[in-house]
Each structure stands twice: as structure tokens, then as C-alpha cells.
Amino acid sequence: xxxxxxxxxxxxxxxxxxxxxNRLSEHLDAVEHGEDVVICRRNVPxxxxxxxxxxxxxxxxxFDRGRIKLRGDVTGSAVPExxxxxxxxxxxxxK
Numbered sequence: 430x431x432x433x434x435x436x437x438x439x440x441x442x443x444x445x446x447x448x449x450x451n452r453l454s455e456h457l458d459a460v461e462h463g464e465d466v467v468i469c470r471r472n473v474p475x476x477x478x479x480x481x482x483x484x485x486x487x488x489x490x491x492f493d494r495g496r497i498k499l500r501g502d503v504t505g506s507a508v509p510e511x512x513x514x515x516x517x518x519x520x521x522x523x524k
Contacts, residue, residue, distance in 0.1 A: 441465035443474065 442464055456466050460480050468476040
């Protein structure tokens with residue numbers, strides 16, 4: 430276990446919880462630049478922060494072209510004008 434811990438610590442930046450709390454932004458910047466941060470409690474490692482693997486954007490523009498049909502006016506109001514009047518402050522529902 431001690432050998433594993435020594436190898437693990439050599440590949441990463443080890444910090445205690447108090448230092449993580451005080452300088453979180455700096456440590457997250459280091460992670461963002463590819464460095465692993467090992468979090469220790471009383472100099473005993475218990476967690477590791479690593480960067481997420483980069484993912485390409487899988488969205489392809491126009492992938493549903495021809496499959497969706499729009500009917501009616503999609504730019505007009507979906508709510509009738511009379512319903513909008515009910516939301517005004519000076520609207521009296523009894524009139």
C-alpha cells in the first residue's frame with residue numbers, strides 16, 4: 430500500500446483539505462491544465478480530482494431535415510390577446 434501511495438503521489442499534486450478550501454480556484458486551474466490533484470486529510474490521500482476527457486460536439490446541424498413539418502404561424506403568439514389582458518394589473522375579471 431505504501432508503494433502504491435508513493436507512486437500515486439509522485440504523479441499528482443497532493444494538497445490538504447484546508448489548502449483546497451483556501452485556494453480552490455488555483456487547484457481547479459491546475460486540473461484544467463491536465464494536472465491531477467490528490468486531496469489528503471492529515472497527509473493521507475483519500476480523493477483525487479482529475480480533468481474530464483474532452484468530448485467532441487456530436488450535434489450535427491440539419492440531422493432532422495425533412496422529418497419535421499411546421500404548420501401555422503410559428504412566429505406569432507400562441508396565447509390569444511384576450512388571455513394576455515387577464516395578466517394586466519388593471520384588468521378587472523368581472524367586466
